[in-house]
Amino acid sequence: MSQTLVVCPFCGCGCNFYLHEKEGSAVGVTPSREHPVNQGSLCVKGWRAHEFINHPERLKSPMIRHGGIVRDATWDEALDLVSKNLINIKREYGCDALAFLSSAKVTNEENYLFMKMARAAFKTNNVDHCARL
Amino acid sequence: MTNSIQEFEEAEVFFVIGSNTTEQHPMIATRVIEAVRKKNAKLIVADPREIKLAKLATLHLKHRIGSDVALLNGLMHIILEEGWEAKDFIKARTENFEQLKGIVAKYTPEKVTKITGVDRDSLRKAAEIYAKAKRSMIVYAMGITQHIAGTDNVKSCANLAMLTGHVGHPSTGVNPLRGQNNVQGACDMGALPNVYSGYQPVTDPKAKEVFAKEWGVSDLNGKVGLTLTEMIDGAERGDIKALYIMGENPLVSNPDARHVARALRKLDLLVVQDIFFTETGRLAHVVLPAASFAEKMGTYTNTERRVQLSREAIPPLEGTLPDWKIICEVCSRAGYPMNYNSPIDILDEINRVTPSYAGITYGRLKHSWGLSWPCPNEDHPGTPFLHKDKFARGAGAFDAREYIPPAEPPDEEYPFTLITGRVGFQFHTGTMTRKASILEREAPNAVLEMNPRDARRLKLIDGGTVAVESRRGEVHLPVAVTSDIPETVVFSTFHYSEKNINELTVCAIDPVAKIPEFTCAVSIRRI
Numbered sequence: 001m002s003q004t005l006v007v008c009p010f011c012g013c014g015c016n017f018y019l020h021e022k023e024g025s026a027v028g029v030t031p032s033r034e035h036p037v038n039q040g041s042l043c044v045k046g047w048r049a050h051e052f053i054n055h056p057e058r059l060k061s062p063m064i065r066h067g068g069i070v071r072d073a074t075w076d077e078a079l080d081l082v083s084k085n086l087i088n089i090k091r092e093y094g095c096d097a098l099a100f101l102s103s104a105k106v107t108n109e110e111n112y113l114f115m116k117m118a119r120a121a122f123k124t125n126n127v128d129h130c131a132r133l
Numbered sequence: 134m135t136n137s138i139q140e141f142e143e144a145e146v147f148f149v150i151g152s153n154t155t156e157q158h159p160m161i162a163t164r165v166i167e168a169v170r171k172k173n174a175k176l177i178v179a180d181p182r183e184i185k186l187a188k189l190a191t192l193h194l195k196h197r198i199g200s201d202v203a204l205l206n207g208l209m210h211i212i213l214e215e216g217w218e219a220k221d222f223i224k225a226r227t228e229n230f231e232q233l234k235g236i237v238a239k240y241t242p243e244k245v246t247k248i249t250g251v252d253r254d255s256l257r258k259a260a261e262i263y264a265k266a267k268r269s270m271i272v273y274a275m276g277i278t279q280h281i282a283g284t285d286n287v288k289s290c291a292n293l294a295m296l297t298g299h300v301g302h303p304s305t306g307v308n309p310l311r312g313q314n315n316v317q318g319a320c321d322m323g324a325l326p327n328v329y330s331g332y333q334p335v336t337d338p339k340a341k342e343v344f345a346k347e348w349g350v351s352d353l354n355g356k357v358g359l360t361l362t363e364m365i366d367g368a369e370r371g372d373i374k375a376l377y378i379m380g381e382n383p384l385v386s387n388p389d390a391r392h393v394a395r396a397l398r399k400l401d402l403l404v405v406q407d408i409f410f411t412e413t414g415r416l417a418h419v420v421l422p423a424a425s426f427a428e429k430m431g432t433y434t435n436t437e438r439r440v441q442l443s444r445e446a447i448p449p450l451e452g453t454l455p456d457w458k459i460i461c462e463v464c465s466r467a468g469y470p471m472n473y474n475s476p477i478d479i480l481d482e483i484n485r486v487t488p489s490y491a492g493i494t495y496g497r498l499k500h501s502w503g504l505s506w507p508c509p510n511e512d513h514p515g516t517p518f519l520h521k522d523k524f525a526r527g528a529g530a531f532d533a534r535e536y537i538p539p540a541e542p543p544d545e546e547y548p549f550t551l552i553t554g555r556v557g558f559q560f561h562t563g564t565m566t567r568k569a570s571i572l573e574r575e576a577p578n579a580v581l582e583m584n585p586r587d588a589r590r591l592k593l594i595d596g597g598t599v600a601v602e603s604r605r606g607e608v609h610l611p612v613a614v615t616s617d618i619p620e621t622v623v624f625s626t627f628h629y630s631e632k633n634i635n636e637l638t639v640c641a642i643d644p645v646a647k648i649p650e651f652t653c654a655v656s657i658r659r660i
């Protein structure tokens with residue numbers, strides 16, 4: 001058993017809690033007492049934040065769809081397919097035929113990197129996220 | 134937010150508009166409730182629905198849906214007429230006051246009562262309570278931004294705060310509550326079509342130069358890109374050929390779902406990177422399995438601009454990779470090498486190119502409860518409230534707006550107004566919260582909330598099923614009869630993809646912020 005301080009993934013309040021780990025899985029939550037926002041408490045969503053982490057429906061393999069058929073793929077195969085197609089489309093139709101939709105749920109570093117991918121690697125400013133929704 | 138969550142404890146007045154705070158921001162709602170109960174703070178709630186906070190409110194203004202600008206202008210009209218404005222503040226800190234005066238002069242109580250349905254007495258009382266207190270806070274959320282007049286609503290809130298000098302001090306200000314955990318951070322980091330991180334415009338040659346140098350490229354695109362709604366339209370037209378989606382489920386969260394599905398199906402390449410197999414993922418050509426928040430380290434920025442470090446609690450689930458690693462791989466394979474050993478390296482780079490985040494370094498975050506931006510250097514303590522001595526752009530400019538009616542008002546054929554929102558037990562499109570057994574048990578499916586008088590007229594009982602139809606689609610839902618909602622208005626949530634309420638909603642867009650208006654006209658029949 002170990003416990004690690006994390007930020008709640010469910011709303012903009014940004015409560016902190018300790019996530020309990022047992023044999024590599026998340027098993028429970030304890031609110032941080034000193035944190036200035038949540039001061040020892042959490043709402044019902046925060047208390048349940050560990051439940052989806054090891055849910056059996058989590059994706060565990062890249063998938064590729066051909067026509068109506070979806071099959072598992074290796075990381076190499078999936079990543080090559082993505083990068084090759086992005087490059088081909090960029091070559092054929094121009095940078096602005098590509099679009100990138102980032103996420104209000106992932107970290108700052110990942111948002112930064114995602115917009116860097118759109119702008120530096122593929123030369124388009126077509127990048128947005130769901131803040132407006 | 135211009136101010137911090139802790140400052141809620143010392144506010145004398147809260148003006149809450151378009152935010153169902155107890156459901157969407159529980160910890161902030163707790164602060165409001167405690168201030169009201171223990172410190173006698175006054176609470177004004179402006180919301181057509183009888184939301185939980187309204188039950189505690191000193192004053193509940195049930196203004197008609199979409200009439201926010203008229204309501205706010207009406208309050209300012211009364212404040213000016215009574216001479217309750219902050220004359221010194223206006224003189225020292227603002228400009229364009231004459232423009233505001235000119236427009237709000239037209240919003241007499243008679244006119245405002247007609248548009249909003251709020252009586253004259255309540256308007257006057259609200260104006261007096263808000264204006265005369267020393268520390269008044271405005272709190273708003275998506276309830277006022279998801280309208281074609283969304284930008285007008287936000288401007289009007291800012292006007293009201295400046296008119297009364299309730300900004301730039303502790304426990305005042307204009308405080309938008311951000312929905313998802315890192316909406317603030319996604320904006321700060323430049324996941325927007327017009328700016329790099331720190332809101333540096335892509336059209337500014339100086340900003341372009343900074344990023345070109347850091348990124349080792351010479352040909353950055355200087356043209357503002359497309360917003361999400363424009364991307365979807367572009368895909369439908371065939372101009373957008375590839376869409377790469379990370380951690381979002383637009384098929385369920387966007388308005389007019391059938392239009393979104395049609396557009397996504399036309400793409401040559403749809404990549405979806407997520408932790409679950411979402412509805413949008415089912416349309417993808419390639420699905421990439423990502424690690425969850427618990428399986429990686431990184432920072433998030435909460436609604437009060439506090440940047441906080443979250444640590445890796447468990448290793449990534451076998452077969453998954455954290456989002457940042459996937460991005461590095463795709464870029465490197467596409468001929469743009471990206472090498473970072475950990476998110477700490479990425480944060481270092483953010484510190485270098487983002488002035489407002491320059492002092493928010495890993496070393497400092499590791500030993501603190503986070504830092505609020507702007508934080509320009511490592512010795513800076515962070516900024517819990519904004520606009521202290523002056524506004525970011527110098528003088529605060531009043532920018533009064535006129536009321537415009539909603540995009541799709543009810544009519545004979547579609548006599549009800551449908552509004553959409555969230556419940557406290559579920560989060561967004563439900564991909565995460567619906568996997569938690571207790572949350573799913575408390576709020577397992579979508580219902581249509583309806584006023585008892587409407588239910589009687591349609592001969593409906595609680596739990597009976599209805600067909601809800603708009604100009605774009607039809608959805609069948611059980612009815613929940615409740616007097617919390619006014620007559621001729623119905624409410625439902627968008628957490629549930631099997632009953633996707635967004636098949637009905639309208640995609641009329643605020644011309645500036647490009648936020649779609651979800652509210653639309655529907656007809657209801659018993660089945």
Ligand code: SF4
Nearest residue numbers: 008010011015043046
């Ligand atoms: S515990 Fe509740 S209030 Fe706190 S961040 Fe999580 S969802 Fe928001």
